[in-house]
Amino acid sequence: MQVLGLGRAAIRSTQLHAIVQNSRARVEIMKTMTRLTAALAVMAIGTAAFAADPTPKEMQQAVDAAYAKYKGLQEGKNADYIPILTKTPSDLFGVVIVTRDGKMYSAGDVDYRFSIQSVSKPFTAALVMSQQGPKVLDDKIGVEPTGLPFNSRLALEIYKDKRSVNPLVNAGAIAAVSMVKATSETDRWNQVLQNISDFAGSPKPLEVLEEVYQSEYTTAFGNRAIANLLYNYDRLYSDPEEALRVYTRECSIGVNTKDLGMMGATLANLGVNPLTKKRVMPAEDVPELLAIMATAGFYDESGEWMYTAGLPAKTGVGGGIVAVVPGKFAIAAFSPRLNAAGNSVRSMHAIRDIAGQFGVGVFGANPE
Secondary structure, eight states: OHHHHHHHHHHHHHHHHHHHHHHHHHHHHHHHHHHHHHHHHHHGGGTOOSSOOOOHHHHHHHHHHHHHHHTTOOOSBOOOSSGGGGGSOTTOOEEEEEETTOOEEEEESTTOOEEOGGGGHHHHHHHHHHHHOHHHHHHHTOOOOOSSOTTOSHHHHHOTTTSSOOTTSHHHHHHHHHHSOOSSHHHHHHHHHHHHHHHHTOSSOOOBOHHHHHHHHTTOHHHHHHHHHHHHTTOOOSOHHHHHHHHHHHHTBEEOHHHHHHHHHHHHTTTBOTTTOOBOSOGGGHHHHHHHHHHHTTGGGHHHHHHHTOSOEEEOTTSEEEEEETTTEEEEEEOSOBOTTSOBHHHHHHHHHHHHHHTOOBTBOOOO
């Protein structure tokens, strides 16, 4: 019996080794492909236009058409691993375009406030880049896609050099929060909140949806494990529970679809908010941020997204997505019904349709 037990243990060990090896192989392939994608995305910052700029009438018509086409789509379901998100009405749907000079075109439930969730991640990464430069982000977090789910803990063991991998997955986003130069937890949070509010062009700081925060923080067992593992590996740069609290509060900020559109338009406008005219991040850092959004903004569906939509973007399990047409405009959408990867089904379709219609993919027109 002892020999049989040892044999089973050996089989389990071999199976686990095979899983890890296969994951590593998959990651290496993705790394090679997405390095090219990142380089092209950076080049595209000045050459995104492959078609004539759409007129205001055409923009409004495109938003109206996308909303009408997908408002009845019933695919997907609300995120349920954060209990409060199941209570968001599933039929909500909004679509906006915001140009780099602040003009807005909208349809649907664009004023409904929902939790920003992971759409916040690139903007906190932008804050770190603004404070310390883009190189520190690569050195202390990493910029490679994982090829794994956004909350993966296996990625920390596969990428043993950098652990947190990139700032758009949970591990890297928690690490990014810990890198914000701050004198206290309150100072760290105030900077994170003000930065996101500045991107949105809000005249006062955006508000946290406290019910969402409490629901998310009291069930944050996986993220707490990630924070403590990073701290153990010297890849977290503040107290782990402090970083977790600030990160969770960041994800609980309430925004609407128009806010997301303005945040994206700020990136399209090379870091200057179109409404307030405030420079929120250095222009020279925007290409690097868009490159990370292009290769990791949709988690393990990032390749599929770039293949079909061709735009740097960020998605969140609250149902929001923002995509950036460099130098031109942003497209944002919200709908809480998600696919298996955690991406809003209606929002993906709407943004992809608009990008295809206008031929604004950074590598050229790629209609759906």
